[in-house]
Amino acid sequence: MGTIVNGANGGFKGKAGSVIGSSWKSINYIKGLYKKRSKPSSEQQLVQQEKFRTLMRFLLPINVFLQIGFGRKNTEKVTPINAAFQFNLKQAIRGTYPNFELDYAKVSISDGTLYGAGTLGVLYTAGELSFTWDTGVSENFKTYGDDLVYVLAYHPEKDEFMSTPNPGTRANGEINFIVSDHLQTGSVHTWIFLSNRSKTRVSKSVYLGEVQLD
Template identity: 75%
Template sequence: MGTIIHGANGGFKGKAGSVIGSSWKSINYIKGLYKKKSKPASEAQLMQQEKFKTLMRFLLPINFFLKIGFGLKNTEKLTPINAAFQFNGNKAITGVYPNYALDYGNISIADGGLYGGGTVAVSYDSGELTYSWSTGGSDVFETFGDDLVYVLAYHPEKDEFISSTKPSTRETGVVSFMVPDHLTTGSVHTWLFLSNRSKTKVSKSVYLGELQLI
């Protein structure tokens, strides 16, 4: 039996006849009872499902970054990871069904209007990844020395992400961290983005390219 929410004119929660009432992010929904499907999925549906799995497999482990990078996108209706999926879905997947792959150069892990890192670079030496960026703040562009800098690397062969243990700052200009021994062969794809200290502004992420670790 359903429970009425906010009086007779409000939404309801629970089952009422052939419909179910629920709410998410203060939005009330009514949907029909689930009916078991006997009709097999169409090729278009299978293609969409495979695209979803391909991209979400990449996004799920980096939800910490997405909460910052996409946490300001349509927050009333979308979670950050769903906003990231929506933003990347049409540009980050390549290949032909069922052999989809990710175009890492077109993947964004953040999108916003904060001024980015200026001249950015990444290098690898003696088992260590080093990211660098411009340090200058600007009152005109509302950038400051304590803006936070996030770096990320992805090893596709091992399907693992690595990063610094905590964000650096714009005024620091550089951050380095060791690559675990089991990841020191092959290559990594690399990204960088910034937020202000309160995480109420974020920059677009920058793809820094693929870096050989051998």
């Protein structure tokens, strides 16, 4: 794929002969028409395809979180979900082809320099998941009471995610939500991360562990 930089004819969209023109974020691109493969995929290609499926199956449903958690990562060249994919591909997949699986403890929902929330906890009681964190703020670290707190739980057996309708704040120190009846078995994996109010700075996400629901 080529990039058009103020060429003689400028950018274009659509098909022209054997190439297709398109643009993204004011950058014009040209690429050749798709050619049907005549050779079977190599073993290395099959491995990469299976890793892609394994990771993207997890990431796609939480794109709204990734827009925040990876929204400042090289945004002129890649989308947040692609930035999250590249980041997690290096660390979060384990196993051998074709039996890849996610190492949830190494999955990152966000990555940044905002100071985190200190001592963290998660507890399941009476049908509710409760997340707790420190409420301390610091001018030196530029952390404030209105920093936003995002929590996420994933139920691997049901392949479903859970979270709150709206983020909490650093000053709250706690947030909880009711777990749907059909999910109150097995266990969930849990994460937490923060952003400032304008969502221009984020913390690294923290894996809080696996929580038993029954």
